[in-house]
Amino acid sequence: MEPWSTAIVSLTLLYSSYLDIRKREVDDIVWIFPSILGLLLNIYTVYVLGLDYLARYGAAVLVSAGVGFALYYAGLYGGADAKALVTIALVQPFSYTGLQLHGVTALTVLTNGMIFSLSLPLFFAAFNSYRLLRGEKIFSGFDGEKGLRKLAALFLGTRMKKAAGKNFWGVIESVENGVRRFRFNIGIEELEKVDRDDVWVTPGIPLLVFFTAGYFFNLLAGDVMAYLFKSLTPNPI
Numbered sequence: 001m002e003p004w005s006t007a008i009v010s011l012t013l014l015y016s017s018y019l020d021i022r023k024r025e026v027d028d029i030v031w032i033f034p035s036i037l038g039l040l041l042n043i044y045t046v047y048v049l050g051l052d053y054l055a056r057y058g059a060a061v062l063v064s065a066g067v068g069f070a071l072y073y074a075g076l077y078g079g080a081d082a083k084a085l086v087t088i089a090l091v092q093p094f095s096y097t098g099l100q101l102h103g104v105t106a107l108t109v110l111t112n113g114m115i116f117s118l119s120l121p122l123f124f125a126a127f128n129s130y131r132l133l134r135g136e137k138i139f140s141g142f143d144g145e146k147g148l149r150k151l152a153a154l155f156l157g158t159r160m161k162k163a164a165g166k167n168f169w170g171v172i173e174s175v176e177n178g179v180r181r182f183r184f185n186i187g188i189e190e191l192e193k194v195d196r197d198d199v200w201v202t203p204g205i206p207l208l209v210f211f212t213a214g215y216f217f218n219l220l221a222g223d224v225m226a227y228l229f230k231s232l233t234p235n236p237i
Contacts, residue, residue, distance in 0.1 A: 004041060005092040006219065008034045009105075009112040011088060015090040016080065020206040021168065026080040031087045038091025057093050064089035064106035071110075077207050084211055086108060098222025099230065105215075108223045112214025117207060128154045141180040142173075153182050156213050157202035163194045169201040172195065 012034045016026045046054045071077060089106040096103065131138055138159040139150055157172050171194055174183050183198065194201055197234035217224065 002092075007077070008037055009088055009092050009215065012091075012103050013208070013215055016084060017206070017208045017212045020080060020208045024206075026083075026208070028083070031083045035087045035090045038087070041091070041152035042093070060088070060106070061089045064093075064104060066206045067107060067110070068232040070196065081207050081211065084208060088215070095218055095222070098218055099226040101223045101226040101229065104185050105218065107210050108218050108225075109214045112217055112224045113207065113210035113212075114214075116217075117210040120203065120205070124158055125155045128158055131158075136225065143181070145181060147183055149184075152184060153200060156184060157200050159198070159200050160194075161198050163199050163201055164197050166194045168204050170204050171199055172202045
């Protein structure tokens with residue numbers, strides 16, 4: 001059943017990521033259909049392996065759904081992200097590839113995706129620091145901004161000279177009384193389209209894209225957290 005489960009989850013995540021990027025919304029049918037298929041596949045697996053698998057399967061789904069929707073109600077991401085985790089749990093509850101911390105696929109996709117999403121701020125920080133060292137005036141016009149807000153901007157976006165019309169980017173600054181200021185308290189859906197040049201922008205990349213990357217990394221290598229914990233654990237003598 002594993003190849004079928006992998007195919008269903010892969011296609012679902014790729015398609016939902018595409019919809020989230022293009023339309024900023026994912027219809028529920030995208031989750032319902034693969035979830036039903038996954039449930040049927042796992043019912044067959046219960047028939048083959050017995051009630052022990054049913055208990056493990058039920059626990060994986062309940063824990064994944066609990067964590068997924070708890071983070072949603074906490075406001076950390078959108079409903080589509082929570083539904084993606086539940087769908088993954090229903091279709092492919094367990095992972096066996098590479099190093100695994102707990103082997104629950106949905107939770108591994110969650111942590112992998114979150115870790116991968118942190119790569120963007122680190123990239124921007126390095127890129128913007130490089131630009132500053134080269135002498136570029138990326139904070140020109142932001143004289144009224146405090147140092148901490150400028151530091152935050154280093155991690156959240158970059159100043160783009162030819163920005164007008166760029167797809168999948170949004171403006172993170174505004175003009176107040178003739179002074180340019182950063183705007184950080186905005187979500188992906190609220191990002192202002194880039195209609196001018198020489199402006200600070202941030203990429204509007206939905207978390208589903210990072211979940212998809214986290215899933216495929218798990219397929220190939222396993223759980224990023226497991227590798228991090230292993231690297232921090234002293235080798236036994």
